[in-house]
Amino acid sequence: TIGNTGNVVKGKGGDGSHLHYEVKDANKQYIDPTQYVKNARKGVTTTGTSSTSTTKDERGDALQQIEKLKQENLTLSASIQDNYYKQLNSNLSEFQRDRDKQSESIQRQEALQARMLGHSQEYEDSVNRQYNSTKDIIKSYKEEDAFLAKKLKAGGLESKQVNELRDRRLELNGLIYDSQNTETEYFEKVVASRMARFTKAMDESNNLISEEENALESLNSSSGDYEKSQMKIVKARESQYTTLKQELAYTEKMIATGKLSAQTYEEMTQKAFDLKNQILDVCKIFYLQQK
Numbered sequence: 001t002i003g004n005t006g007n008v009v010k011g012k013g014g015d016g017s018h019l020h021y022e023v024k025d026a027n028k029q030y031i032d033p034t035q036y037v038k039n040a041r042k043g044v045t046t047t048g049t050s051s052t053s054t055t056k057d058e059r060g061d062a063l064q065q066i067e068k069l070k071q072e073n074l075t076l077s078a079s080i081q082d083n084y085y086k087q088l089n090s091n092l093s094e095f096q097r098d099r100d101k102q103s104e105s106i107q108r109q110e111a112l113q114a115r116m117l118g119h120s121q122e123y124e125d126s127v128n129r130q131y132n133s134t135k136d137i138i139k140s141y142k143e144e145d146a147f148l149a150k151k152l153k154a155g156g157l158e159s160k161q162v163n164e165l166r167d168r169r170l171e172l173n174g175l176i177y178d179s180q181n182t183e184t185e186y187f188e189k190v191v192a193s194r195m196a197r198f199t200k201a202m203d204e205s206n207n208l209i210s211e212e213e214n215a216l217e218s219l220n221s222s223s224g225d226y227e228k229s230q231m232k233i234v235k236a237r238e239s240q241y242t243t244l245k246q247e248l249a250y251t252e253k254m255i256a257t258g259k260l261s262a263q264t265y266e267e268m269t270q271k272a273f274d275l276k277n278q279i280l281d282v283c284k285i286f287y288l289q290q291k
C-alpha cells in the first residue's frame with residue numbers, strides 16, 4: 001500500500017509517502033520477506049533452483065511441443081488431402097463404369113446385327129440402341145469434365161494432382177470429339193437403314209408392275225384377268241406414291257435435324273429433290289392410267 005506512515009520523528013511526523021510491503025503465509029501470519037527478496041535478486045526460487053534456468057527449460061519444452069503439433073497438423077492435412085483425392089478418383093471410376101456398360105451394350109448390338117438384314121426394322125432398332133448408348137457416353141464425358149472443373153476451382157489439391165486433373169480434362173475433350181463423330185456415324189446408319197426399307201418397298205412395287213405389264217401383253221383386253229392385272233398395277237402405283245411421300249417427309253426431317261455429316265447432308269438434299277420428281281412422275285402415270 002502507499003501511505004504516509006512509518007517511524008514517527010518527534011516534531012516531524014512520519015517518514016512521508018512510501019511503499020508499504022508485507023508478506024503473510026496461508027494462516028495470515030506475517031513473514032519476514034527479506035530472504036525472499038534476496039533470493040529473487042540472486043535468481044533462485046524457494047526450492048533452491050535457478051529461476052532463469054527453469055524459464056529456459058520451459059521455453060524449450062514449449063517450442064518442442066509447438067513443433068510436434070506442427071508435424072501432427074501436417075500429417076493430418078496430408079492424410080485428409082490423400083483421402084480427398086482418393087474419393088475424387090472413386091467418383092471418376094463411377095463415370096468409367098457407366099461408360100463401360102454402354103460400350104458393352106454397343107458391342108452386343110454389333111454381334112446381333114451380323115444376323116440381321118440391313119433394311120429390316122430390327123436392324124434399325126439395333127443401330128438406334130447403339131446411337132443412344134453413344135449419346136449416353138458423350139453425356140458421361142461432359143459430366144466428368146464439369147465435375148473436374150468444379151474440383152479444380154475448389155482447390156485443396158497438390159500441384160501434381162492439379163496437373164493430372166488438367167491433363168484428364170484435355171483427354172476428355174478429345175474423347176468427346178471422337179464420340180461425337182461415332183454418334184454421327186450411328187445416326188447415319190439408322191437413316192440409311194430406313195432409306196433402304198423405302199427402296200425395298202419401291203423395288204417390290206416396280207417388280208409387281210413389271211410382271212403385270214408383261215402379263216397384259218398375253219391377255220385379252222376384254223377378259224377379267226386383264227382387268228385384274230390393271231387393278232394390281234393401279235394399286236402398285238398408289239403404293240409407290242405413298243412410299244415416295246413418306247420417304248420425302250422422312251428425308252426432309254433428317255435434313256432438318258442438323259445431325260448429318262456434310263457429305264450425307266448433300267446426298268439427302270439431292271435425294272429430296274429426286275423424290276419430288278419421282279412423285280410427279282407417278283402422278284402423271286397414274287393420271288394417264290385412269291384415263
